[in-house]
Amino acid sequence: MHARHALVVAAAWLVGRAAPAAGESARVRGAVRLGALFAVHGAPMEARAGAACGMVREHYGIQRVEATLMALDAINADRRLLPWLRLGADLRDSCWAAPTALRQTIDLVRDAIAPSEALHRQSLISGKTGLCAAVSYSATARELSDRARFSTFFRVVPSDKHQARLLVALLRAHNWTYVHALHTDESYGQSGMAAFREEAARGGVCVAREVALRAAPSAAAVDAALAQLARGPQVAVCWCEGRTARALLAGLARAPRRRLRLVASDGWADRRDVVEGLEHAALHALTLRIRSPYLDHFDRYYLALTPHNNSRNPWFQV
Template sequence: MIREQYGIQRVEAAFMAVDEINRNPDLLPNITLGIEIRDSCWYSSIALEQSLEFIRDALSDSDSCGGSGGHDDSRGFIRPNRTKNIVGVVGPGSSAVTIQVQNLLQLFNIPQVGYSATSLDLSDKSRFSDFLRVVPSDYYQAQVMVDIVHYYNWTYVSTVYTDGNYGQSGMTAFKELAEESNICIAEEEEVLSNAEDHAFDDVIKNLMEAEQANVVICFCEGMTVRNLYRAAQRNNVTSRFLFIGSDGWADRTDVVDGLEEIFIGGISVKIKSPYVKDFDKYYFALRPMQNLRNPWFEEFWQHKFNCSLPVKETLAGLPPCTGDESLSERYYQDTKMSFVMKAVYTMAHGLHNLQRAVCGPVKGICPGMLPINGSQFRF
C-alpha cells in the first residue's frame, strides 16, 4: 500500500522544493539541482541497500546504460542512468533508520539533513559529524512532557517506550528530567512496535499493578500507541490510564482510526509545523498521465480512487478512472510537509555557500567543488 501522508505527499513536497530552487536565479546560479528518491519502507536494511546503490552509482566512472533516466519498478526507486554528483541526502524519516544511514554516509563524507529524525543520539557530533536536522531533538519533547506532568502536580507515573533508538533515547531524557523534578516512575515497560497482541496485553497488566499510577508517559512510535490502546480495550481498562505521548503519535489519523472514542483524553506532543499553502495548489493539479517523474504515483492514484488507469492492467473488479478524480477529495496535508521542504532548502543553501567559498566569483560548478565533501559544507 502506498500511503498519501508519510509517502506520496512527502515525495511531491521534495519535487516542489527542487523546482522552486531551480527557478530561483539567486540560489545556486548556473547550477541545476536534481533529486533521486528512494523508498526505505521504514526499514534500516532497505535504507542501507538503497544508500549503497546510489553511492555505487555516484562512484561509477562510466554510464550504466544509455538514455537520460529511468526507474526500476521491482526495487521501487528511480534508477539513474548516468553518473551524478551526489550533494547529500535528505531523510529518511525515522531516527533508527537515519542513524544506520548516517553511519554509512559519513564514510564517504556525504552530508545528510534530517527532516523528522528527533533522536537525542543524533546530536552527538563526535559520532555523526555530517548530520544536520531541521527539527529539535527528543530532549525538548521530553522536557515538555515533564512540564505537563509537573503542571498537573502528578508525581507518580508509569512509562512505556518503543524498543529502538527513538523510544530508548527519548525515555532516557524523560527519566533524567523527571528525576530533577521529583517525579517518580512506578512501572517502566519496553515493547516492540510490531509485537504480538499478548506482549501488549502483558504491558497493560504490568501497568495495572501500579494502582496509584494512572498517568502513562509513552515515548512511542505510532503503531505502539495504537496497539497499547487496543490492549487496554481488550482488557476493559480504557478509562484506567491517561496516556501522554510523544510526536510518534501526535496527529496521525492512522493511529486512532477506528479507536477514536477510547483515544479521547489522551495528550500528545507535536513539533510545530506550519501549513504549506502553496503545496495544495501544486498537489491538486497533479495527474497520473503527466506526473511521470514519480514512479509510485500511478499506483497510488488507483488505490486512492479505487479505479484502474487505462494504460495499466485493469485491476480486478475496479471501474476505469474517469479523469474527474481530484486529489482535493479526502485531503489532509502531511504535518511534516514544511520540514521536508526546509530540509531540501537547507541542502541547497549548504551547496550554495560551499560554491561561493570555493569558486569565488565564478558561477556554476568549479573543479574545486568536486568531489562533494560534506565536511566543506557551509550550512
C-alpha cells in the same frame, strides 16, 4: 523519528547517469543531485531477506516525496537562489526497514563517490568533486547530536531532550508526578525514553514501571503490558512510534474499564491513521507535536496531481 530512517542526502556531480529499473526511484535531472530516502512503503510483513515491502504510506511516504519535488521545482524556478546550477534528485524507498534503508544508502553514497568513468573524466576536466553528507527531516534521537560520532549529520528537527523537558513540564503542570512509562523498543523509543528518564529524575517525576514493546506488537503482548500497568498511577508517558501507539489504543479499546491516560511524544501527534476507529480509546490522551506551519500551497499542488500528470513519481500510481 529514529536514526535508521534519517533522510540521507548525497550531493554529487551526477550528470548523465542511467536511470535504475522502473519503480526503484524518482529522479529529477540536475547538475547537483540530492539523494534521499523516504519510507514510501511500510515494513515487510516477513523478516526474511528479500521480503516484499508493505503497503504504500501516503502521509509519511508519498506526500514527503511530493513535498521534496515541489521544493525542488520552487528552487529551480527562482533564478535568484542558485542561478549557476539546477538541482536534481534521486529519491528512493526505504520501506521503513533498516536493511532496505542501508542498501539504498550504500547505493546513493557509492554513486556519489564512485560515479561512472565518463563522469569521472568530466569531473577531472571541470574540477568539480563530490560531496557526501546526511540531513534528516524527522530523526530526533539524542545520540545524533554527538559531533564526534556523527560529524556529517545534520537535522531540521529538535532532538529528544527538548521533548523530554516539555513532557516533564506538562506532567508537573497537571501534578502528575507519579507515572508509568511505555516506549517502542527500537532507536526512536529507546533514545527518547532515556532522555525522559534523565529529565524526569531532574524534574521530580517518578516512574513507577517501564515497559518496552516492539514497533508492531501483537495483541497478546499489548494486553500483557497493560496488565503490568494496571496498578499504580493512571498516567503513562508513551514514547512510541505510530504502530506501537495504535496497538496500545486497540488494547485499551479491548478493556474499556482500564483507565490509563497516555501522555505521548511526537510519534503519533497528528496522525489520523493511528487513531482512526479508536478515537474513543484515545480520548483524553495528550501528545506533543513539533511546531510547523500549515502549507496551503502544498494542498493545492498535491490535490492537483493525478496518475496522468505525475510521471516522475513512480509510487504515485500504485
